[in-house]
Amino acid sequence: MERNALSSPGKPQATCRLRLTKTGPARFMSHLDFIRAAERAVRRADLPVALTEGFHPHPRMSFSPALPVGVESECELIDVDLRESPGADEVARRLGRALPPGMRLVSCMVLPRGGPSLSSMIRAASYQVDFGRDNVAARPDVIEAAIEGLLRANAIPVSRTTPKGTREFDLRPLIYDLRLLRGDGAASVHMLVAAGPRGHVRPDDVAREIARRAGLGPGARPARIVRKEFYVEREGRFRPLL
Amino acid sequence: MQIDSRLLDEILEVVERPARYVNGEWNAVHKRLDEVDVRVLLAFPDTYEVGMSHLGLKILYYILNQRDDVACERTFMPWVDMHAAMRDKGIPLYSLESRLPAREFDILGFSLQYELSYTNVLAMLDLAGIPARSEARGADHPLVIAGGPCAYNPEPVAPFFDAILLGEGEEAVGEIVDEYKRARRESLSRREMLEVLARVPGVYVPSLYDVEYREDGKIARIFPTSPAAAYPVQKRVVRDLGAVPFPDNFVVPFAEIIHDRIMLEVFRGCTHGCRFCQAGMVYRPVRERDLDDLCELARRLVTSTGYEEISLMSLSSADYSRIRELVSNLLQRYSGSGVAVSLPSLRVDSFSVDLAKEVEKGRKTGLTFAPEAGTQRLRDVINKGVTRNDLLEAVRAAFAAGWQAVKLYFMIGLPTETEDDLAGIVNLAREVLACGREELKRGHTTRSPQVTVSVSSFVPKAHTPFQWHPQAPMEELVAKQDYLKRRLRGKGLKLAWHDVKASFLEAVFSRGDRRLAAALEEAAALGCRFDAWHEELRFDKWQEAFARSGVDPKFYANTHWSYDDVLPWDHLSAGVSRDYLVAESRRAAEGVPTPDCRLGKCVKCGVCPQLKVAPRILARPVEGVS
Numbered sequence: 001m002e003r004n005a006l007s008s009p010g011k012p013q014a015t016c017r018l019r020l021t022k023t024g025p026a027r028f029m030s031h032l033d034f035i036r037a038a039e040r041a042v043r044r045a046d047l048p049v050a051l052t053e054g055f056h057p058h059p060r061m062s063f064s065p066a067l068p069v070g071v072e073s074e075c076e077l078i079d080v081d082l083r084e085s086p087g088a089d090e091v092a093r094r095l096g097r098a099l100p101p102g103m104r105l106v107s108c109m110v111l112p113r114g115g116p117s118l119s120s121m122i123r124a125a126s127y128q129v130d131f132g133r134d135n136v137a138a139r140p141d142v143i144e145a146a147i148e149g150l151l152r153a154n155a156i157p158v159s160r161t162t163p164k165g166t167r168e169f170d171l172r173p174l175i176y177d178l179r180l181l182r183g184d185g186a187a188s189v190h191m192l193v194a195a196g197p198r199g200h201v202r203p204d205d206v207a208r209e210i211a212r213r214a215g216l217g218p219g220a221r222p223a224r225i226v227r228k229e230f231y232v233e234r235e236g237r238f239r240p241l242l
Numbered sequence: 243m244q245i246d247s248r249l250l251d252e253i254l255e256v257v258e259r260p261a262r263y264v265n266g267e268w269n270a271v272h273k274r275l276d277e278v279d280v281r282v283l284l285a286f287p288d289t290y291e292v293g294m295s296h297l298g299l300k301i302l303y304y305i306l307n308q309r310d311d312v313a314c315e316r317t318f319m320p321w322v323d324m325h326a327a328m329r330d331k332g333i334p335l336y337s338l339e340s341r342l343p344a345r346e347f348d349i350l351g352f353s354l355q356y357e358l359s360y361t362n363v364l365a366m367l368d369l370a371g372i373p374a375r376s377e378a379r380g381a382d383h384p385l386v387i388a389g390g391p392c393a394y395n396p397e398p399v400a401p402f403f404d405a406i407l408l409g410e411g412e413e414a415v416g417e418i419v420d421e422y423k424r425a426r427r428e429s430l431s432r433r434e435m436l437e438v439l440a441r442v443p444g445v446y447v448p449s450l451y452d453v454e455y456r457e458d459g460k461i462a463r464i465f466p467t468s469p470a471a472a473y474p475v476q477k478r479v480v481r482d483l484g485a486v487p488f489p490d491n492f493v494v495p496f497a498e499i500i501h502d503r504i505m506l507e508v509f510r511g512c513t514h515g516c517r518f519c520q521a522g523m524v525y526r527p528v529r530e531r532d533l534d535d536l537c538e539l540a541r542r543l544v545t546s547t548g549y550e551e552i553s554l555m556s557l558s559s560a561d562y563s564r565i566r567e568l569v570s571n572l573l574q575r576y577s578g579s580g581v582a583v584s585l586p587s588l589r590v591d592s593f594s595v596d597l598a599k600e601v602e603k604g605r606k607t608g609l610t611f612a613p614e615a616g617t618q619r620l621r622d623v624i625n626k627g628v629t630r631n632d633l634l635e636a637v638r639a640a641f642a643a644g645w646q647a648v649k650l651y652f653m654i655g656l657p658t659e660t661e662d663d664l665a666g667i668v669n670l671a672r673e674v675l676a677c678g679r680e681e682l683k684r685g686h687t688t689r690s691p692q693v694t695v696s697v698s699s700f701v702p703k704a705h706t707p708f709q710w711h712p713q714a715p716m717e718e719l720v721a722k723q724d725y726l727k728r729r730l731r732g733k734g735l736k737l738a739w740h741d742v743k744a745s746f747l748e749a750v751f752s753r754g755d756r757r758l759a760a761a762l763e764e765a766a767a768l769g770c771r772f773d774a775w776h777e778e779l780r781f782d783k784w785q786e787a788f789a790r791s792g793v794d795p796k797f798y799a800n801t802h803w804s805y806d807d808v809l810p811w812d813h814l815s816a817g818v819s820r821d822y823l824v825a826e827s828r829r830a831a832e833g834v835p836t837p838d839c840r841l842g843k844c845v846k847c848g849v850c851p852q853l854k855v856a857p858r859i860l861a862r863p864v865e866g867v868s
């Protein structure tokens with residue numbers, strides 16, 4: 001019987017770096033769901049993916065850090081190892097037809113083999129937090145004051161509950177930039193925070209802290225949070241990874 | 243009119259696992275609802291994760307959406323938090339695809355897979371703003387219909403449905419839609435429409451039958467009140483599975499569901515003839531799919547879904563007469579491409595273990611076998627054709643092949659069971675464990691074997707040889723569980739058991755009649771739902787519901803019925819003859835086994851002549867089918 005053309009194990013010849021969105025209904029996927037969805041999309045796209053070794057090979061793909069459920073993203077990065085490179089345009093064409101709603105291909109580039117991995121490069125991520133028009137308490141000046149207070153604080157203790165227990169840590173040194181975006185009246189905040197080896201900041205932790213300081217009440221949540229970009233660090237400065 | 247999407251999106255930010263309430267999954271079908279004649283909403287009365295794992299729903303969704311004049315969408319029971327939030331915000335039950343309220347559909351079709359989902363049906367109708375009782379609904383309400391295994395005794399829910407389909411739906415759904423269209427075109431009244439539907443073979447319209455009861459509470463007679471109503475209603479059966487559509491694409495959910503893989507149905511029906519098993523009686527005869535068809539379907543499904551696993555589904559997949567070829571075919575094609583093959587149900591023999599060995603390779607998590615009873619005597623009573631040797635050979639092969647954990651399924655409370663049979667469970671479990679120790683030692687591993695014994699309680703089911711038998715009283719079942727708990731402990735042994743209260747309710751409704759509808763309404767009003775979910779079952783509320791509605795649940799669960807009694811489902815036929823069931827019940831009492839007709843000789847259960855079908859076993863003919 002003819003061997004399935006989908007993919008088969010073999011040495012990777014190229015790595016393809018994809019940038020996807022995770023918006024709309026896709027924002028509700030957990031990180032594990034997102035990984036599975038991407039693997040399935042790659043299989044549907046019939047890309048010549050390289051597989052891992054072992055009894056149960058699966059596509060060799062690596063992902064940028066997890067996003068909390070409900071947070072949207074314009075920057076989900078995935079490196080896919082390919083047995084052969086059909087070229088970035090062809091990868092984009094095939095994948096474009098195989099992605100579910102909310103997971104849109106923004107860009108696709110073929111990298112030379114042997115380059116640094118996503119996890120070894122990523123140092124920071126930026127997010128935009130919209131507090132929404134309906135939230136009358138979230139006036140831009142109130143939010144701005146809250147941000148200033150937050151930046152002045154020596155420490156911002158946050159607790160995170162995981163199945164392993166509750167952990168306390170200081171958010172402050174992991175926040176690199178925080179500012180109000182001037183725009184159309186609704187309060188929006190831009191933040192640049194740590195991602196990677198030095199710590200991984202959950203944008204909703206920061207948003208909640210802003211809301212608390214702005215006096216929006218304990219249950220107040222921003223209307224929308226979007227991951228915008230990943231950053232590498234070069235010569236002491238953060239630069240967009242892509 | 244769509245529901246308020248903004249309001250819904252707000253709720254989705256706060257509920258658990260919101261991905262199950264959104265539209266747009268891969269392969270979901272979106273049609274313009276104003277461009278079709280009939281809008282069908284398939285409703286599954288359990289969570290999205292459970293409902294989306296159900297093959298029947300996928301098949302009907304696919305078949306209905308193939309028609310240009312039909313749009314078929316889906317809805318599920320919202321989980322407890324979502325249910326509360328929707329009621330709070332006034333969001334009615336809606337379809338995933340178009341976010342259209344359920345009550346704006348033409349046909350609402352419920353899938354009835356297990357009795358403990360009945361309160362969810364009522365909760366969903368309530369959330370939809372549709373009256374629960376068929377008699378209270380009018381021309382501006384959807385036609386509320388149902389299908390699934392519970393249709394073989396739907397009497398406790400009969401007053402809630404306008405029509406119920408008995409048997410397989412592939413061909414019948416289309417006929418139902420056609421008759422619905424005709425009835426509407428001819429502007430028939432609701433009653434007239436129901437009479438039209440009752441003439442579709444397999445369709446049971448409960449309101450066209452009456453039931454009379456005797457002084458002692460038993461049924462005096464069940465009779466049709468309209469010339470359109472058949473007596474009995476015969477189940478539908480698909481003669482050739484290759485001739486009806488099987489989906490070549492599945493909806494791929496955003497978030498993980500229970501069976502998140504390709505489900506390839508290799509055959510339908512099972513004729514092992516276990517006497518407690520309803521599936522083994524009502525899905526007869528066995529019909530195998532062609533090998534080439536299966537390989538082609540697998541190919542198309544892998545391409546269209548991107549799934550990484552193909553599960554070979556059936557009541558007992560290793561029975562497929564060309565299973566070896568199928569498995570090696572699929573493995574050859576896919577093993578190098580990251581797509582796995584799995585067999586969800588194993589027979590108790592070394593052949594099955596060999597197959598499992600072939601497909602599972604490195605991922606040896608655990609194997610499950612179902613000897614069902616602890617002694618040969620009781621296994622003969624229930625016609626489970628498995629011996630102690632079969633079991634030991636199978637587990638020996640499993641441990642030798644590197645499996646370390648084995649799960650054994652048993653049933654307690656079976657007819658004629660004594661303490662010897664319970665002791666037999668303990669002995670078998672210990673023997674299996676000892677066998678595991680031996681084999682693992684021989685294999686020079688330091689790992690130790692793990693044997694999990696899982697016991698469920700016998701539930702008498704309609705259309706089985708044990709339908710006349712009572713369930714053991716709850717106290718007795720608890721005592722039996724305790725007996726096992728005391729003895730099945732120690733290193734390497736684990737015991738898992740089912741809540742007897744859930745099994746009791748299951749027995750009440752599986753042998754129930756129409757008088758139970760009132761109890762269901764009371765229970766739903768008291769807040770019962772998700773009864774199949776251990777942590778959600780509120781048994782005290784159920785007791786109150788039975789008391790309020792004046793029905794004695796023990797009458798249904800714990801009474802012995804005689805062959806002369808009129809049974810609540812006597813007007814419904816699964817094709818297996820009553821004479822055969824009586825004969826089987828007698829053979830059970832004598833401990834005489836009955837062979838499987840798939841081995842070559844008809845044992846006259848009645849299905850084939852009654853429904854003008856024949857078993858279809860690829861490798862051999864079955865003789866003596868008259």
Ligand code: SF4
Pocket residue numbers: 513526527528839840843844845846847848849850851856857864867
């Ligand atoms: S009628 Fe005979 S061949 Fe057909 S299912 Fe029954 S026993 Fe098997």
